[in-house]
Amino acid sequence: MNPKIFFTPGPAAIYPTVAQHTQNAFAEQIPSISHRSPAFQAIYQQTYENIREIFQLPDDYAVLFTGSATEVWERLLQNCVAHETFHLVNGSFSRRFYDFALLLNKMPHLHEVLWGQGFDLAQIEVPTNVEMICVTHNETSTGVSMPVADIHALKDRYPDKLLVVDMVSSAPIPMLDFTKIDAAYFSVQKAFGLPAGLGVWLVNRRCLEKAQTLEDQGQVTGTYHRLTNLWKSFEKFQTPPTPNVLGLYLLSKVTQDLLHKGIRQIRQETNTKAQLLYNAIEAMDGLEIFVKNPDHRSEVVVVANTQGNATELIQKLADQNMVIGSGYGQNKTSQIRVANFPATSLTEVEELLEIMQKTM
Ligand SMILES: *Cc1c(COP(=O)(O)O)cnc(C)c1O
DSSP states (O other), X not given: OOOOEEEOXXXXXXXXXXXXXXXXXXXXXXXXXXXXXXXXXXXXXXXHHHHHHHHTOOTTEEEEEESOHHHHHHHHHHHHOSSEEEEEESSHHHHHHHHHHHHTTOEEEEEEOOTTOOOOGGGOOOOTTOOEEEEESEETTTTEEOOHHHHHHHHHHOTTSEEEEEOTTTTTSSXXXXXXXSEEEEETTSTTOOOSOXXXXXXXXXXXXXXXXXXXXXXXXXXXXXXXXXXXXXXXTOOSSOOOHHHHHHHHHHHHHHHHXXXXXXXXXXXXXXXHHHHHHHHSTXXXXXXXXXXXXXXXXXXXXXXXXXHHHHHHHHHTTEEEEEOOGGGTTXXXXXXXXXXXXXXXHHHHHHHHHHHO
16 A cells, blocks of 8 residues: 555644654653653753754743643743733634633734735734734644734834744744744644644743743742743753653654754745645646735645535545645635645655646
8 A cells, every 4th residue: 555645734744754763762762761861851952952943042042842832822821911912813723822812811802804814914903901912823724824024023013012923833934033022832743744742832031021920920820831830940951740752852853854954945845845836726727726815825734725525626635645634614625725844745745736637
């Protein structure tokens, strides 16, 4: 049987080196080491240094580990907000962060646009009392990406507010300027091509200071994973609870591989594959690119409307070992989503497009 090729947006194709790293991990008995041991601290430190280099993190940033990116939404709301947040919402994931803010009795302000659309900065007005602005770099449900220049411009307009970026499905591709944001976060089972089970939270000292202030004022900021506690552990390259040591080991190795290949090279390849995908899909009968404004099109999750039932097309491709994603939520049977992550090669993208052309 030929192996399947996954173009799903998460869980996604596994980065080609992961199987060998996993074997090595067991050979080195990594899953049995103590998370208080120097061996663990060395893995954490290596991962921190790699991530720091990939994202060009300033000195005042910590790299923290959680169960998933979903957890980071809760952590940010509990630790960095007393009363008010502001959310740019254009799909299911950005909406969920807003919903969490409601559940935690914050006062979230909503700036929402239709699915498939991005944001016009001129239309955005953040109220004075807002403490944290929440944006999503890559809305995985719709294939809309927010240009990094727009994210940075928000900080220039509102320098006193915390600016936090969901880069769950696009990291490590966007070149964010981390001096212009206060936190960003991702899960490893998307563009990093790792098995699920680890969230990564890049967070600066301003967020830590805010958490400390709120604690001093008596706000409940959480328990084992409150920011002050996570940061204290980070300073020893440890984690408060027993973490996903295997996942962390694999992240340390794959980030090393990405750096070895060159992060610029990876970003260039992603751009090349994205252009190929958009051009080919645009030319195909029966498919229509969902995001109309080219400036808002995601490089890493390409979404298209289907003329017929998307489920049939997805099944026909799956029969030929090409696994693409369905539409999200309300668009499940009317759209396809094709992930363009570093784990899939140009050749694989070309193979997919060839099979799609024959199948459409
Ligand atoms: C997948 C995803 C999340 C949630 O990630 P989990 O790993 O399920 O916690 C959040 N935001 C975006 C944009 C996502 O694509």
